[in-house]
Amino acid sequence: MTKQKFSFTHYDLKQQRAGVTVEITLSAVANVRLMTPNNFQLYTETLKHQFVGGVARKSPIRLTIPQSGHWHLVVDMEGHHGHCESSIRIVEPATRPRFQSAS
Structure with missing residues (x-):
C-alpha cells in the first residue's frame, strides 16, 4: 500500500x-x-x-530556530479540511543595548 501524497507550502529559510x-x-x-x-x-x-511546531490553531504563531543551520518551514493541511493561505516573516532577536560612558 502506497502512502497518500498531500500538498504543502514550503519555505526554504536558508541559513539561520x-x-x-x-x-x-x-x-x-x-x-x-x-x-x-x-x-x-x-x-x-x-x-x-522530526520537526518543531505542530497544529497551529491561532495566527500568527512564532517558532524559534533551535540551532544555527539550514532550515525549512512547511505548512500543510494533513488531517484538516479546506485550504490555508500562509505567509512568513523572519524576526531577528533583540540585541542588548550598549551602554556608553558619560564624559
Whole structure:
C-alpha cells in the first residue's frame, strides 16, 4: 500500500542563526513544521521525520530556530479540511543595548 501524497507550502529559510524567530500567519487551522534539510527530505518522502511546531490553531504563531543551520518551514493541511493561505516573516532577536560612558 502506497502512502497518500498531500500538498504543502514550503519555505526554504536558508541559513539561520539560533534564536531567530519565524512568525507564520495563517488563514485557517493548519500544521506548521520547522525542519532540518534531512527531516524535510524524509517529510517529502512521507517517512517518519522530526520537526518543531505542530497544529497551529491561532495566527500568527512564532517558532524559534533551535540551532544555527539550514532550515525549512512547511505548512500543510494533513488531517484538516479546506485550504490555508500562509505567509512568513523572519524576526531577528533583540540585541542588548550598549551602554556608553558619560564624559
